[in-house]
Amino acid sequence: MKDVIASKTKNSSRNLAFGIILKIYQLLLPFVxxxxxxxxxxxxxxxxxxxxxxxxxxxxIAELGVGTALVFSMYKPIAEGNKEKICALMKLYKIYYRVIxxxxxxxxxxLTPFLPxxxxxxxxxxxxxxxxxxxxxxxxxxxxxxxxxxxxLFLAHQRNDVASKVTLITNTIxxxxxxxxxxxxxxxxxxxxxxLFTQVINNIGIAFLADKYYPEYKAYGSLSxxxxxxxxxxxxDLFYGQLGLVVTVSVDxxxxxAFLGLVPLGIxxxxxxIVSALIGFYLIFYQSCRASIGTNIxxxxxxxxxxxxxxxxxxxxxxxxxxxxCLYNMFQPFIEIWVGKKNLLDIYCVALFCAYFFxxxxxxxxxxxxxxxxxxxxxxxxxxxxxxxxxxxxxxxxNIIGIYGILIxxxxxYWIINIPWLYKRVFIDVFEKDxxxxxxxxxxxxxxxxxIIVFACGFICSRIQLNNNFATLIANFGICLxxxxxxxxxxxYKTEEMSRAKTILSTYLGKFRSRI
Numbered sequence: 001m002k003d004v005i006a007s008k009t010k011n012s013s014r015n016l017a018f019g020i021i022l023k024i025y026q027l028l029l030p031f032v033x034x035x036x037x038x039x040x041x042x043x044x045x046x047x048x049x050x051x052x053x054x055x056x057x058x059x060x061i062a063e064l065g066v067g068t069a070l071v072f073s074m075y076k077p078i079a080e081g082n083k084e085k086i087c088a089l090m091k092l093y094k095i096y097y098r099v100i101x102x103x104x105x106x107x108x109x110x111l112t113p114f115l116p117x118x119x120x121x122x123x124x125x126x127x128x129x130x131x132x133x134x135x136x137x138x139x140x141x142x143x144x145x146x147x148x149x150x151x152x153l154f155l156a157h158q159r160n161d162v163a164s165k166v167t168l169i170t171n172t173i174x175x176x177x178x179x180x181x182x183x184x185x186x187x188x189x190x191x192x193x194x195x196l197f198t199q200v201i202n203n204i205g206i207a208f209l210a211d212k213y214y215p216e217y218k219a220y221g222s223l224s225x226x227x228x229x230x231x232x233x234x235x236x237d238l239f240y241g242q243l244g245l246v247v248t249v250s251v252d253x254x255x256x257x258a259f260l261g262l263v264p265l266g267i268x269x270x271x272x273x274i275v276s277a278l279i280g281f282y283l284i285f286y287q288s289c290r291a292s293i294g295t296n297i298x299x300x301x302x303x304x305x306x307x308x309x310x311x312x313x314x315x316x317x318x319x320x321x322x323x324x325x326c327l328y329n330m331f332q333p334f335i336e337i338w339v340g341k342k343n344l345l346d347i348y349c350v351a352l353f354c355a356y357f358f359x360x361x362x363x364x365x366x367x368x369x370x371x372x373x374x375x376x377x378x379x380x381x382x383x384x385x386x387x388x389x390x391x392x393x394x395x396x397x398x399n400i401i402g403i404y405g406i407l408i409x410x411x412x413x414y415w416i417i418n419i420p421w422l423y424k425r426v427f428i429d430v431f432e433k434d435x436x437x438x439x440x441x442x443x444x445x446x447x448x449x450x451x452i453i454v455f456a457c458g459f460i461c462s463r464i465q466l467n468n469n470f471a472t473l474i475a476n477f478g479i480c481l482x483x484x485x486x487x488x489x490x491x492x493y494k495t496e497e498m499s500r501a502k503t504i505l506s507t508y509l510g511k512f513r514s515r516i
Contacts, residue, residue, distance in 0.1 A: 026171060029172075029175040048124070070092065070152060078156055088221035089152075089223070096149075098145060112130065136192060136195075236380075239380075247384075248410060248413070282364065322481065324358050345403065359411050359415065363419055367422050386417045393409035456483050
């Protein structure tokens with residue numbers, strides 16, 4: 001058992017390290033490309049790129065639930081060394097993904113006549129929306145038809161780092177070619193063609209390595225009727241939840257494009273790009289720890305898991321205090337340096353983006369344990385109801401208060417539906433109900449410290465007036481880092497979570513020194 005735990009810890013650390021490296025890379029290079037698009041082609045092209053990204057995310061609802069359910073189904077047979085069952089799951093996964101690609105293609109064709117309704121204005125003269133749409137649709141469909149099911153082996157074995165290395169290589173090819181072609185030809189179509197090409201290369205590369213690392217697993221055999229029924233039930237339950245999540249995230253861009261135009265969408269997405277990058281880093285953490293948390297739920301007591309849950313909360317809320325403080329105090333000077341003063345939103349929008357980011361991450365934090373427990377049925381309608389409420393309020397408020405309405409509708413939907421519902425379920429499906437009050441008090445204490453940090457950083461940064469935006473960025477970052485760490489340590493130095501953090505940090509530092 002100790003060897004298994006050590007192996008999972010090693011895999012989690014490795015996945016986290018490679019995930020962070022890949023995320024930084026996928027943040028910096030697309031940032032460069034987005035900057036080139038804005039400078040060389042114009043803001044309307046940046047808005048167009050954001051619109052089609054959201055459209056393809058929405059079309060991907062056909063996959064929702066399949067990957068998670070099947071990877072979850074592999075955990076037990078992998079632990080038991082049941083080769084036949086894993087191969088049968090692979091075959092089922094392969095069939096599902098072929099069907100998914102076909103469904104996405106059919107839905108994409110059906111939606112084609114409605115395409116002009118999704119863009120209010122600012123469509124570049126040299127762009128044919130239909131051609132661009134089918135190019136993006138083709139890239140999405142191919143991502144499912146070309147060996148996508150083989151990536152499940154890396155996910156189930158906690159070897160996400162292998163797929164990350166392939167993606168790192170293919171992204172390098174993609175970004176390099178896109179940058180060169182944008183400068184040489186100033187043609188947006190070439191940008192999308194490269195995306196299509198590298199998607200094919202990425203899938204083939206991951207499939208090749210899957211065969212190399214796990215040659216014993218091939219897509220053959222079949223599951224019993226009862227097993228297929230159980231998996232299909234999990235897929236159905238996850239579909240509702242994931243559908244709601246995708247609609248909530250993707251619909252904002254589509255609504256802005258349809259009601260306000262591509263330029264407002266491009267400006268909005270400049271801010272959202274930074275927020276989504278931070279969200280991506282937190283997602284790496286959750287994904288890297290996913291299998292370990294799932295194993296702990298199966299092997300450790302409820303009290304031990306509850307302590308782990310509180311410790312994760314301690315770490316996440318502390319990091320969020322720093323990140324939110326940085327966002328609020330660094331957004332404006334950074335955006336002005338990047339795309340110019342004319343593309344700034346006001347400080348109230350900045351505050352709403354900060355609230356959106358915090359709300360989104362709090363939801364993920366509370367659901368971290370529930371999502372890996374495999375108990376999805378009772379919770380299946382929560383994200384969908386949240387998404388429907390968000391969509392309705394989006395359409396209403398965007399016509400009244402513009403972009404403010406987009407952000408407010410999402411924040412309100414999460415606070416009045418998603419978070420309370422999720423909170424209730426996690427203390428039914430994973431922990432005992434009597435721990436709900438204990439965790440609520442614990443969380444409130446951390447959130448009070450969070451609020452103190454954010455307001456303290458905002459107050460101090462507002463009192464420092466510098467003429468240079470670069471100097472402002474550096475000064476505000478230093479203030480946010482020092483103030484957030486100082487206050488969080490001061491308010492938590494006697495807690496059990498702080499003692500555990502010191503022990504973990506001391507252990508890692510000891511290992512690092514021994515290697516030097």
